[in-house]
Amino acid sequence: MAEHYEDIIHKGRVVGRRLVVDEVPDVAVQTRIARDDFIERFTPREWLAGQKLAQTDANLAMALAILMGKPDGMVDPSSQRVARALGIMVQLGVLTPARAAAIGAV
């Protein structure tokens, strides 16, 4: 993490400084950032068809979020929408049935 001091400006002049440390986003935020990056570079059909996603849980979460149209990048493994999304991914060949079953929603 990068740390630096930021000027404290008051009434147009520097009156002090404070420590600022850039945080690494938590997993949910990282997933959202990565998802947005995927959306910018590829359409869902392109990267699903081309299997551009590694089959990691984080990327699966992204794929599911996109398929479900959820804005926050988070998924609820118990929801029927996730089950449907996983089913679609199996049909597209992105997931093997065993892998989808392992996720527990199919």
Add this chain to the structure above:
Amino acid sequence: MADVLLSSIVGGGGEKTPATVVGLLESEQFSQIITPHISNIGVSVVFSGALTANTYKNVASVAAPGRLLFAAAYRNNTTSRSVGLRITLNGVVFYDVFDSANTSIGRGPVGAGFISASGISMSNYHFNTLSVDIKSSLTETDSIRYAVVYTLDQ
């Protein structure tokens, strides 16, 4: 006729800055877990960055009149360490505590403000200059977080 302070007539002028605080956590005492209280009020918390063992690091310094409302530091993981917090108002050390070593995440000293059941209560300490420093008993990076809330006068 009772004495009347000039400051009460002028309004705000001459307000004294406290020199010390009595009754808060003292050095080598076991501090409280304060993260739930801080979370409840949405105070911005910041990582410590790199710390050298037993050496204070300045995290905020201000040279303009204002009021200190809250200042605290706490552990960010379960490694055993002591956490130190020093607050200097107008060049006078107001609070300087190095708590007892322990492993609880979220435990640490509060030097301005008070934790309460539902969050925190703010202090209202006037200052002309403010300096806040934190330290750890270990050489480490980002294992402590801190929060400082203050206002600056118009």
